[in-house]
Amino acid sequence: MFAKLDIMILHVSDIEESDHFYKDILGLERIENKPEWKSFKLGETILAIRPWRPETTDERKVKYGIALGFNVDDVDKRMKELTAKGVGVLIEPRDESFGRYAEIVDPDGYILMLISESKK
Numbered sequence: 001m002f003a004k005l006d007i008m009i010l011h012v013s014d015i016e017e018s019d020h021f022y023k024d025i026l027g028l029e030r031i032e033n034k035p036e037w038k039s040f041k042l043g044e045t046i047l048a049i050r051p052w053r054p055e056t057t058d059e060r061k062v063k064y065g066i067a068l069g070f071n072v073d074d075v076d077k078r079m080k081e082l083t084a085k086g087v088g089v090l091i092e093p094r095d096e097s098f099g100r101y102a103e104i105v106d107p108d109g110y111i112l113m114l115i116s117e118s119k120k
Contacts, residue, residue, distance in 0.1 A: 005045050008068065010110060011052035017107045018049045025085050026112075042070075052108075067103075067111035075100040075116045 012018040019038045023030045028040035028047065039048040047068070072078045075093045079102050083089060090103035090111060099118040103111055 007039075007046045007048060008066075009048045009050060010066075010106075010108070012049045012108045013052055014107065015049060015051050021087075021106055022047065022049065025082065025087060067113055069113040069115055072114050072116055075102050075114050078114055079104075 010018070015036070015038065019030070019033075022028045022038075022040050028042065030038060031041050031046070032039040032048075037048060037050050039046050079089070079093050082104055088105040090105055091101070093100055093102040093114075095101075098115070100116040102114045104114065106112060
């Protein structure tokens with residue numbers, strides 16, 4: 001039924017700040033650059049951002065109900081690079097049953113998980 005996730009869309013408060021974060025700080029490849037829509041290639045999945053308008057209301061408060069998990073080669077190395085760029089840290093690198101793990105936050109408060117799976 002569901003084979004893969006094709007696109008994730010985040011509503012952001014400042015599209016230029018978020019564009020800078022995902023493109024320049026995280027180093028994602030931007031594939032579309034429009035004033036109201038920017039998208040980035042993540043393997044076979046696309047991450048898109050678009051402005052969240054103050055006049056838009058959503059009682060579900062889904063904005064903060066999402067976390068994005070990124071598989072990285074070395075959590076500690078990536079965290080050092082990101083904290084040097086001023087990225088906010090939610091969880092410092094630590095070992096979990098599945099591997100090494102940390103969390104950072106984007107400009108709108110979305111949680112980004114960095115995961116290096118164990119080689120067991």
